[in-house]
Each structure stands twice: as structure tokens, then as C-alpha cells.
Amino acid sequence: MTDQTTMRQEIEAEQHHLDRVYARLAQLRRSAARAEREGYQIARVGNFGALVERDAMVFHAARRRHTLDAEHEGLVFGRLDLRTGQVLHVGRLGVRGEHAEPLVIDWRAPAAAAFYQATAADPQGVVRRRVISSSGERVTRIEDDLLDPSAAPPGMRVVGDGALLATLSRTTGRGMRDIVATIQREQDEAIRSPAGGVTIVSGGPGTGKTAVALHRAAYLLYSDRNRFAGGGVLVVGPSAVFVDYIASVLPSLGENAATLHSLGSLVEGVSATRTDPTPVAAVKGSLRMRKVLQRAVRDQVPDAPGELRLLYRGELLRLPGTELERIRLRALPPGARRNEVRRAGFDGIFSALWAQAQELRVGRLPDQRTFEDDIAERPEFRDFLRAWWPRLHPTHVLNWLTRPERLRRYATGILSNAEIRLLVEAYGGTGADGPTIADVALLDELDELLGRPPRPARRRRDPFHVAGGIREVTTYADRQRARASRDAERPADYREYAHVVVDESQDVSPMQWRMLGRRGRIASWTVVGDPAQTAWTGDPAELSRARDKALGRRPRHEYALTTNYRNSAEIFALAASVIREISPDLPLPVAVRRTGVEPVRLTVPAAELPHAVREAIVTLLAEVEGTVGVITPVPRRDEVAGWLDPAAEPRLQVVDSLQAKGMEYDGVLLVGSGEIRADSPAGVRTLYVALSRATQRLVTLDPV
Ligand SMILES: Nc1ncnc2c1ncn2[C@@H]1O[C@H](COP(=O)(O)OP(=O)(O)OP(=O)(O)O)[C@@H](O)[C@H]1O
Numbered sequence: 270m271t272d273q274t275t276m277r278q279e280i281e282a283e284q285h286h287l288d289r290v291y292a293r294l295a296q297l298r299r300s301a302a303r304a305e306r307e308g309y310q311i312a313r314v315g316n317f318g319a320l321v322e323r324d325a326m327v328f329h330a331a332r333r334r335h336t337l338d339a340e341h342e343g344l345v346f347g348r349l350d351l352r353t354g355q356v357l358h359v360g361r362l363g364v365r366g367e368h369a370e371p372l373v374i375d376w377r378a379p380a381a382a383a384f385y386q387a388t389a390a391d392p393q394g395v396v397r398r399r400v401i402s403s404s405g406e407r408v409t410r411i412e413d414d415l416l417d418p419s420a421a422p423p424g425m426r427v428v429g430d431g432a433l434l435a436t437l438s439r440t441t442g443r444g445m446r447d448i449v450a451t452i453q454r455e456q457d458e459a460i461r462s463p464a465g466g467v468t469i470v471s472g473g474p475g476t477g478k479t480a481v482a483l484h485r486a487a488y489l490l491y492s493d494r495n496r497f498a499g500g501g502v503l504v505v506g507p508s509a510v511f512v513d514y515i516a517s518v519l520p521s522l523g524e525n526a527a528t529l530h531s532l533g534s535l536v537e538g539v540s541a542t543r544t545d546p547t548p549v550a551a552v553k554g555s556l557r558m559r560k561v562l563q564r565a566v567r568d569q570v571p572d573a574p575g576e577l578r579l580l581y582r583g584e585l586l587r588l589p590g591t592e593l594e595r596i597r598l599r600a601l602p603p604g605a606r607r608n609e610v611r612r613a614g615f616d617g618i619f620s621a622l623w624a625q626a627q628e629l630r631v632g633r634l635p636d637q638r639t640f641e642d643d644i645a646e647r648p649e650f651r652d653f654l655r656a657w658w659p660r661l662h663p664t665h666v667l668n669w670l671t672r673p674e675r676l677r678r679y680a681t682g683i684l685s686n687a688e689i690r691l692l693v694e695a696y697g698g699t700g701a702d703g704p705t706i707a708d709v710a711l712l713d714e715l716d717e718l719l720g721r722p723p724r725p726a727r728r729r730r731d732p733f734h735v736a737g738g739i740r741e742v743t744t745y746a747d748r749q750r751a752r753a754s755r756d757a758e759r760p761a762d763y764r765e766y767a768h769v770v771v772d773e774s775q776d777v778s779p780m781q782w783r784m785l786g787r788r789g790r791i792a793s794w795t796v797v798g799d800p801a802q803t804a805w806t807g808d809p810a811e812l813s814r815a816r817d818k819a820l821g822r823r824p825r826h827e828y829a830l831t832t833n834y835r836n837s838a839e840i841f842a843l844a845a846s847v848i849r850e851i852s853p854d855l856p857l858p859v860a861v862r863r864t865g866v867e868p869v870r871l872t873v874p875a876a877e878l879p880h881a882v883r884e885a886i887v888t889l890l891a892e893v894e895g896t897v898g899v900i901t902p903v904p905r906r907d908e909v910a911g912w913l914d915p916a917a918e919p920r921l922q923v924v925d926s927l928q929a930k931g932m933e934y935d936g937v938l939l940v941g942s943g944e945i946r947a948d949s950p951a952g953v954r955t956l957y958v959a960l961s962r963a964t965q966r967l968v969t970l971d972p973v
Pocket residue numbers: 433436437446447448451452453456472473474475476477478479480481799834835930931932933961
């Protein structure tokens with residue numbers, strides 16, 4: 270029998286099972302819809318027991334129907350033949366047959382763990398592991414691993430030549446894909462790490478840290494849905510480009526309950542995408558900025574009125590600037606939140622005016638209350654109060670930093686002169702360009718320092734309140750649904766996440782750790798990163814202090830990943846040679862795939878760079894089927910993008926070296942590698958990141 274015939278026969282056998290699963294799924298869908306309908310009918314019976322039964326029935330039926338209705342590409346992707354003779358199929362969701370026999374086990378269930386953890390050295394009762402690929406409802410390929418040949422029954426066939434390599438050789442799309450069928454053992458251990466505490470996953474480029482982080486989010490939502498879907502799971506990545514890249518992984522795993530944010534979009538109403546040059550980011554990310562901002566929030570607003578003049582019953586009441594400032598500072602003791610103590614400032618003004626009116630013996634002076642009511646009604650007085658002590662938004666105060674005189678005043682004695690100069694220059698253009706990603710953590714800090722004016726208590730609308738104190742009878746399912754819709758409407762400043770996942774954590778600055786910490790006060794955490802890829806050039810001790818503070822004293826579980834699944838061995842060898850220059854003893858991952866194609870290194874006269882870039886892109890687009898990324902030094906992204914027409918070619922993306930963090934392309938053109946290397950003390954690390962983004966082809970192009 271030829272290999273192909275064997276493969277065909279095995280595919281047929283799996284197709285038979287898959288057909289059974291899809292038929293059962295259709296049946297389950299129908300009965301879930303029916304159960305939901307019938308559940309509502311039970312209410313008519315009217316007794317308490319029936320209502321409880323209805324609750325449970327409707328809830329389970331509705332949830333089940335929702336799960337079954339989802340699209341399931343590659344619904345069944347694995348099979349285990351156990352020593353006991355038992356056969357288990359593993360898939361994206363659990364499905365039972367008519368007699369409750371398991372037709373498919375959810376990949377996250379404990380019984381499926383052996384699919385990822387069994388090896389030839391430790392088969393865990395598994396004789397053969399099979400990875401099944403399909404397209405729609407048709408099985409297309411099978412890849413087997415014989416883990417325990419001594420226990421294989423006679424006639425057991427082993428086909429294919431490795432699911433992992435087959436998966437790794439496919440082309441890269443615009444979005445990242447899930448790896449549910451080929452999760453490796455060390456990755457699986459990290460994914461199934463205990464739900465509480467802090468799970469820390471480290472590993473070099475391409476070792477699957479992002480994939481692990483996202484599959485872990487899906488695993489947690491499965492293992493304790495009430496806790497994690499109820500409180501919410503927050504996934505944070507470095508940039509908008511990256512969040513866009515990973516956005517489809519969780520939905521492909523059937524999970525929509527996680528909230529994805531970039532570090533630039535964590536604050537309500539802000540969506541920053543600009544990166545600061547590394548030295549500027551180091552200053553903005555330092556904890557010393559908190560002290561600078563503490564000074565700023567106590568300062569008087571620019572253009573505040575210099576004095577208050579008010580004519581009252583023929584007498585001029587006047588509070589000069591010095592008096593106004595004295596009142597303001599008395600109402601704003603150090604540590605007070607300016608927006609919250611506005612009322613105290615206003616009271617100070619009223620008292621000072623009253624005292625003056627008494628001193629001047631204003632004719633027919635009424636009692637103090639009437640006096641205050643009289644002046645409070647004057648529009649010009651109200652305008653004065655609004656101008657003198659406005660309610661401040663964090664962006665107002667950040668904008669004050671664009672005034673060099675103010676910035677110097679706040680930063681002197683806290684930042685060095687050189688750092689102040691860097692900031693003065695960096696904030697020169699803020700008005701026009703909007704905040705950078707590093708500014709967003711400052712906005713969050715300002716939000717905390719400024720506080721919010723006390724709101725009049727507003728009663729939460731009860732979704733089931735009908736009228737006149739009569740509550741509509743609701744089912745558990747209705748309540749769950751209402752809760753889910755509330756979850757979807759979580760405000761952008763929501764702080765009570767049950768789990769926070771931080772990707773590319775090596776680049777989170779101390780100020781950004783403070784911002785994350787505020788959102789994870791009661792959360793458990795998954796933190797993934799690679800210190801060798803960091804662009805952080807600030808104080809390392811300060812960084813670890815801030816990180817430890819955010820993560821608290823929760824127990825830590827650490828995992829290290831050791832295989833690079835992204836880069837061809839040839840490409841990673843070049844990246845590795847660069848990082849070895851500064852870290853000769855750094856343990857590096859092993860790249861498992863060879864393509865036989867070496868990276869290409871080109872130099873051209875500077876004037877010919879635009880032409881050479883265009884030419885290299887044409888070649889790369891022809892050589893690879895998937896995506897092509899152009900990576901540039903931070904200040905040159907727009908210039909290089911201008912030489913190309915990325916909008917006309919959907920496979921092409923132009924990113925700067927910091928936006929390239931976490932990204933992956935089949936072909937990469939790296940423009941200006943020398944400039945990236947020389948950019949800052951972290952230049953070599955940033956270059957290492959840029960060199961490790963390609964799966965198949967890498968071209969570096971430098972002007973001479
Ligand atoms: N077990 C696996 N099976 C198939 N593909 C995998 C597996 N693990 C990782 N990959 C693929 O390898 C590539 C790199 O994964 P990922 O982006 O998660 O790595 P990373 O460690 O976050 O990388 P970096 O630190 O460089 O950003 C992705 O295309 C991912 O799908």
C-alpha cells in the first residue's frame with residue numbers, strides 16, 4: 270500500500286468521525302433552541318420549584334446554543350489513541366453523543382492535557398497522537414506522532430511528517446493565528462499555570478510568548494468562566510499595530526470576553542500611536558515624572574485672573590493676586606486632589622469677600638448666607654470662579670508641559686538639565702500631534718492626581734425594573750445576559766479586572782506599570798516578555814521596583830520557552846550574532862526550521878535608497894506568499910512609507926523599529942539597520958527585535 274493510499278484511508282476514517290460530530294452538533298443546536306423555548310413555558314406552571322428549573326434550563330440552553338452557533342473552523346483537530354485502547358478526539362469545544370459519550374473533548378479540559386504534554390520520553394498513556402487538519406467540514410491532512418511504539422496494537426498506522434513543521438511553513442496572514450492544534454509541551458505548561466498569582470513567561474524571539482498569553486486567557490475563561498468573564502480579562506500589548514495583529518486569536522478560539530488594549534489606548538478617550546525616541550521615553554517613563562506632575566497639578570492655570578473685583582452695594586470688594594493664591598493653596602494642601610477640593614477653594618473666596626465686606630462696613634449688609642447667594646448669582650462672579658479654579662482634565666495639565674518655562678519650573682531639581690532639555694524639545698510639538706504612547710501613562714497619573722469632582726449619586730438603572738416598584742420576573746439566563754451586556758459596556762477607566770495579561774512586558778516603563786497596576790489591583794496576572802528585547806534605557810532598579818509594586822506579593826509561577834517557531838534558522842543566526850555582541854552568554858532559543866535561504870545584506874549610496882527600497886519590496890512580494898514588513902528607524906517611518914504605496918498592497922506594512930515589537934512577517938526589509946543600532950544604548954536590542962521578525966526572507970538595506 271502506498272503512503273498516499275494509507276493517508277487517504279486514515280483521512281476517510283477521521284472524516285467519518287467528523288461527519289458524526291457535525292451531525293450531532295446540528296442536533297444539539299436544535300435541541301438547545303427548543304429547550305430554551307420550552308424553558309420559558311415552564312414559568313406558566315407557577316410554583317417555585319418550576320421557576321428554579323426554568324432558570325437553570327433557560328440559562329444552560331441559551332449558553333449552549335450560543336457556543337454551538339459559533340463558527341468552528343477546524344472544530345476537531347486532534348486524536349489520542351491511549352494504551353487502554355480508548356480513543357479521544359480533541360477540539361475547540363466539547364461535544365457529547367446521544368448516550369453522553371464524549372465525541373470531542375474541549376482542548377482546555379484536563380482530559381485533553383495529554384494531547385499537548387505527552388512526549389516519547391513521557392507518553393502519559395498515549396500511544397499515538399494525531400493532528401487533524403481540515404478545511405470547513407472536510408478533513409484535509411493528518412500528521413501522527415507515535416509516542417509509545419511498544420504499546421502500539423498491530424496494524425496501527427502512522428502517517429504524515431510532523432504537524433508542527435507543516436504549520437510553521439504556512440504563510441503569515443495579516444493577523445496572528447491560533448496554535449491550538451500544535452501547542453508544545455512547555456507552552457502548555459505555561460497556558461495551564463494556576464489561575465491565581467502571577468504567571469511569568471519568558472523566552473527569546475518567536476518562542477510563542479504571545480501565543481501562550483492569548484491561549485492562557487482562553488484557558489482561564491474556560492476553567493472559571495464566572496470569575497474571569499464576570500470581572501473581565503484585560504490583554505495589553507505595546508502598540509495599536511500589535512493589538513490589531515493579535516485581535517483575531519481569541520475570537521478564533523471562541524472567546525470574545527477579553528478586552529484588548531495597547532499601552533496607548535488605556536486611558537478613556539485617548540488613542541496614542543506615536544512612539545517617543547528611546548531617550549525621551551526613558552525620561553517620560555521614570556517614576557520621577559510623578560513628582561514633576563505633582564508640582565504641575567498644584568500650579569495655577571495659565572491665564573488665571575490676576576485679581577477679583579466686585580461691586581457690592583456701592584462698595585468695591587477686591588481680592589488681589591497674592592490673596593487669591595493664598596486662598597487657593599490653603600484649599601489645596603499637598604496630596605489633595607484638585608478637582609475634588611474645588612468647593613473648598615470657592616468657600617475660601619466667599620469667606621474672604623465676606624470678611625472684606627464686613628471690614629468696609631458695606632451699607633445694609635445682609636446675613637452671610639444672603640450675601641453669598643447674592644454674589645453667587647452674578648454671571649461675572651461665576652465666570653471668575655470657572656477661570657480661577659476650572660475643572661481640569663489630564664490633557665490640560667499635560668499641555669502645560671509644552672510651555673518651557675513651566676516645564677523647567679516643575680522639573681528643576683527632579684530631572685537633570687539634559688533630561689529637561691530633552692522634554693522641552695519633545696513637548697514642542699505636542700499640541701499638533703497629540704500625546705505619544707509614553708504620555709498616556711502620564712495622563713493616567715494626572716487623572717489620579719487631579720481626581721474627579723464628586724458626582725451627585727445616581728441610582729443604577731435596574732434592567733429588570735418595570736414600573737411602580739414591580740419587578741419583572743427574570744431568569745438566571747436573562748440576568749447573565751444583562752451582565753454580559755454590562756461587561757461589553759465596561760467604561761474605559763474600569764479598574765476591577767479579574768486577570769491582566771501583559772505582553773512585551775520588557776518594554777513597560779515604571780510609569781506604565783503604575784498605570785497597569787491601577788487596573789489590576791484585585792487581579793491575577795500573566796506577564797510575558799524577553800528582557801533581551803527591551804528598548805528601556807532608564808534605571809533598571811526603578812523599573813523592577815515599579816513592576817514589583819504593580820504585581821504585589823502574589824505568588825509567582827515562572828516558565829521559560831526555548832524554541833523559536835518563527836524565524837528560519839538562517840535568519841535567527843543573524844539576529845543571534847547581533848545580540849551576542851552585548852550578551853555573549855545569553856541563553857538563546859533554537860530555531861527549528863531551515864529554509865536554505867540566507868539573509869541578504871545590501872548597501873547603497875544614500876541618494877539611491879528610495880529606489881533600492883522599492884526594488885527590494887517588489888522582489889520580496891514576489892518571493893513570499895504572505896505579508897511583507899518594512900522596518901525603519903523611528904524618525905524615518907513616514908519618509909520611507911512615502912516612497913512606497915502601502916495602501917495599494919494589502920500584504921505590505923511599514924512600521925518603525927519600536928512598532929515592530931511582537932510583529933511577524935514572511936518577508937522583512939530592514940531599512941537603516943546601522944541607524945537603529947546607533948540610536949540609543951538600547952539600539953542593539955532594538956535591532957535584535959527587528960532582525961527577528963521574518964519567517965522566510967530577510968533583507969537589510971543601509972545607505973553608505
Ligand atoms: N506551538 C506552536 N505551533 C505552531 N506555531 C507556533 C507555536 N508556537 C509559536 N508558534 C508561532 O510562532 C510565531 C511566534 O510566536 P509569538 O509571536 O507568540 O512569539 P513571541 O515569543 O511572542 O515572539 P517575540 O518575542 O519575538 O514577539 C507565531 O507565528 C506563532 O503562531
